[in-house]
Structures are given as structure tokens and as C-alpha cells.
Amino acid sequence: MRADRKRGKVKVGSMNSIVAGIDLGDRESLATVLSPIGDVADRFTFPMNEEGYAFFASRVPKNARVAFESTIMAYPISRALRMHGYNDVTVAHPKTLAWIVRSKKKNDRVDSLKIAKLHMAGMLPESHLLNKDEQIVRDLLVQRVKLGVEIGRLKNSVIGYLKREGVYDSLPRSGDNFSAKRRQAIHALRFNDNRDLVLGTMMDRLRFLEKQCTPLENSVRENAKLSDDVKILMTITGVDYYLASLISSFIGNVERFPSDDHLASFFGIVPASRDSADVKRRGKMTKDGSSIARWALSVMVDTVMQHNEPIREYYASVKKRTGSGKLAHVSTMRKLTRMLYHMLKTGEHWKWENPRLTERKIARLEFGGGEGPSSGWKGIG
Numbered sequence: 001m002r003a004d005r006k007r008g009k010v011k012v013g014s015m016n017s018i019v020a021g022i023d024l025g026d027r028e029s030l031a032t033v034l035s036p037i038g039d040v041a042d043r044f045t046f047p048m049n050e051e052g053y054a055f056f057a058s059r060v061p062k063n064a065r066v067a068f069e070s071t072i073m074a075y076p077i078s079r080a081l082r083m084h085g086y087n088d089v090t091v092a093h094p095k096t097l098a099w100i101v102r103s104k105k106k107n108d109r110v111d112s113l114k115i116a117k118l119h120m121a122g123m124l125p126e127s128h129l130l131n132k133d134e135q136i137v138r139d140l141l142v143q144r145v146k147l148g149v150e151i152g153r154l155k156n157s158v159i160g161y162l163k164r165e166g167v168y169d170s171l172p173r174s175g176d177n178f179s180a181k182r183r184q185a186i187h188a189l190r191f192n193d194n195r196d197l198v199l200g201t202m203m204d205r206l207r208f209l210e211k212q213c214t215p216l217e218n219s220v221r222e223n224a225k226l227s228d229d230v231k232i233l234m235t236i237t238g239v240d241y242y243l244a245s246l247i248s249s250f251i252g253n254v255e256r257f258p259s260d261d262h263l264a265s266f267f268g269i270v271p272a273s274r275d276s277a278d279v280k281r282r283g284k285m286t287k288d289g290s291s292i293a294r295w296a297l298s299v300m301v302d303t304v305m306q307h308n309e310p311i312r313e314y315y316a317s318v319k320k321r322t323g324s325g326k327l328a329h330v331s332t333m334r335k336l337t338r339m340l341y342h343m344l345k346t347g348e349h350w351k352w353e354n355p356r357l358t359e360r361k362i363a364r365l366e367f368g369g370g371e372g373p374s375s376g377w378k379g380i381g
Contacts, residue, residue, distance in 0.1 A: 021116025
């Protein structure tokens with residue numbers, strides 16, 4: 001462990017407005033501590049383990065304002081600092097912070113100092129960290145999404161293989177490429193050479209991945225039963241517990257967003273802005289935030305348009321006016337975001353809710369039955 005021993009600990013008499021900026025690393029991080037007047041009072045490195053966190057606590061007063069960038073290591077250090085008694089911990093938004101502190105001079109000492117100075121000036125762009133329970137729920141949902149993507153790719157590979165070998169058209173006709181009848185036919189195919197091994201391996205892998213989905217879906221269902229926000233989103237026609245859970249997990253407590261504009265910015269569906277004096281420039285949407293969250297919102301828009309005439313008409317009007325289906329889709333995502341924000345903020349149900357349909361969906365959620373493993377997971381595999 002390397003440390004700036006010459007500077008030593010921060011003096012107890014100047015503890016009231018002390019700020020510590022940390023440049024996080026996977027194994028070792030560097031902290032820069034500023035005195036109340038903005039001078040560097042201490043600088044040291046510490047390992048990212050219990051010994052290192054204890055060393056940090058021995059050098060930095062407990063009432064210091066601590067800040068660091070949101071990386072994969074932000075979660076363990078945030079938990080550790082709170083266990084050591086630090087209550088004022090701020091996590092910086094990585095993309096915005098990178099834009100603010102961008103410079104030709106780039107190293108850990110400079111980065112930790114910039115984080116500390118921005119935090120002292122109240123200019124640090126904050127990021128949101130999930131608590132332990134929220135993180136577990138999110139991980140379940142994201143894992144299911146990733147499994148769905150993997151299953152979808154494997155299904156496409158199987159279909160491509162069957163077409164290449166000229167046997168696809170011999171399968172029973174079905175709206176589902178992997179219906180029970182088609183799967184039976186695929187398993188019955190025989191090439192009498194190593195192609196049987198190739199196809200058998202692909203189908204075995206598909207069965208394995210699909211089997212992994214069931215416990216994840218069951219856990220998501222149990223979590224959805226406990227969420228009022230999920231049940232509010234389920235009042236939207238076409239939206240079942242999984243899609244509602246996925247959107248809800250990313251939004252979290254809607255109160256953390258001052259307005260629906262902030263929620264839209266969180267999803268990354270607002271146009272990039274480059275204004276100067278009287279000149280206003282608007283670019284493509286920022287695509288900030290999670291790509292999975294933005295994808296889930298896009299899926300929700302597609303689902304809603306299948307069942308809701310006013311939303312479908314809005315999409316059509318924007319497409320006609322702009323000549324762009326992509327822009328119309330983004331505009332519809334923005335419109336739906338405003339409606340989601342209002343619903344979660346007020347607790348009101350979907351404006352065009354079908355109460356009897358909602359009752360059936362809630363009953364299926366509470367008591368199970370009536371849904372196969374893939375039901376409610378459309379677009380995810």
C-alpha cells in the first residue's frame with residue numbers, strides 16, 4: 001500500500017467541510033482529500049478490500065463528503081463506507097463526469113482531485129446505486145433478458161442450419177417455429193452422418209437454456225406480487241408482469257425524478273443538445289442509461305400500439321409528419337414515458353384500462369396457471 005505519509009491525517013479541527021474524491025480501481029484506488037478551503041490535505045492509495053477500507057476510515061473523518069465514479073466497484077465500496085460510518089456518499093454519473101473532466105492530462109491523481117473539487121463546488125453529476133434487494137431483483141430480470149437473447153440466437157441458428165441442409169420445408173407447418181409438433185419433427189430428423197450430432201447438440205443446448213428460464217421466471221413472479229408499481233403498470237393492456245417488472249426495476253422510486261423529462265433523460269430518449277448563445281442545436285437521442293431499459297421501453301411501445309388505437313394513431317401522425325418511422329417510434333416512447341411517470345407518481349391506472357383484463361392478469365400473477373413459460377416474455381426468447 002502506497003500512501004502520502006508526509007501529509008498524514010486530516011486535522012480534527014477542520015473536519016466540517018472536508019471532501020474526499022476517490023478514483024476507483026479494481027484492486028487499488030486513490031483518494032484525494034481536500035480541506036475546507038480546497039487545498040489538498042491528504043492523498044493516498046488503498047486496496048479494495050476490508051483492510052483497505054479500514055485504512056481509508058483511519059485517514060478520512062467520518063463526516064467527510066465522499067465521492068467517486070459509478071463503476072462496477074462502486075457497489076462494494078459504497079457498502080463498505082456506510083458500514084464504516086460515512087453517511088455523505090455521492091456516486092458520480094460516469095458519462096457526464098467524463099465529459100466534464102475530459103483533458104489531455106489523465107491519471108489517477110488528476111481524476112481523484114477533479115472529483116473532489118467538483119463535489120466541493122456542488123457540480124458533481126450524481127448517479128443512482130441500487131440497494132441490495134433492488135439489485136437482486138434487477139439481476140434476475142437482466143439474467144432472464146440475456147438468456148432470452150441467447151435462446152433467440154440459438155433458435156435462429158437451428159432454423160438457418162435446417163434451411164441450409166434443405167430439410168426446413170419438410171417440417172410441419174406452424175406459426176411457431178419451435179412448437180411441440182415441430183420440435184418432435186426436428187428430433188426425428190436423421191442425416192445418418194455427423195450432421196445428426198451437430199443438430200442434436202444444438203437442440204440439447206436449446207433445451208438446457210430454456211430449462212434455466214423457469215426458476216428465473218418463478219422468482220420474478222414472486223417479486224412482482226409484492227410490487228404495487230408493477231401492478232399499476234400491468235393495468236396497461238398487453239403488459240404483463242414480466243415487462244412491467246423490467247420497466248419498474250429500472251425506474252425504481254419515481255420520486256427520484258423531478259419530472260417526466262428527467263425520466264426520459266434517464267432512458268436516453270431525449271435529443272442531444274449543443275446550444276451556444278442564440279444558436280440551438282439538437283442531435284440524435286442521447287442513448288444515455290441502460291440499453292436494456294431503453295429496449296424494454298421500446299418493447300412496451302410496440303406492445304401498447306398493438307392494443308391501443310390512440311397511441312397507434314399518434315405514432316402514425318408523427319411518422320406522416322416527419323417521414324421517419326424511427327423518429328415516430330422514439331416520439332411514441334417519449335409520450336409513453338410521460339404517461340408512465342404520471343401513473344407511478346399518482347397511483348392512477350392506465351387511461352384506457354380494461355378492468356376485467358387487469359383482474360385476470362393479477363389473478364394469474366397471484367395464483368399462477370393460465371400461462372406457459374414463454375407467456376409474458378415475448379421479445380425476450
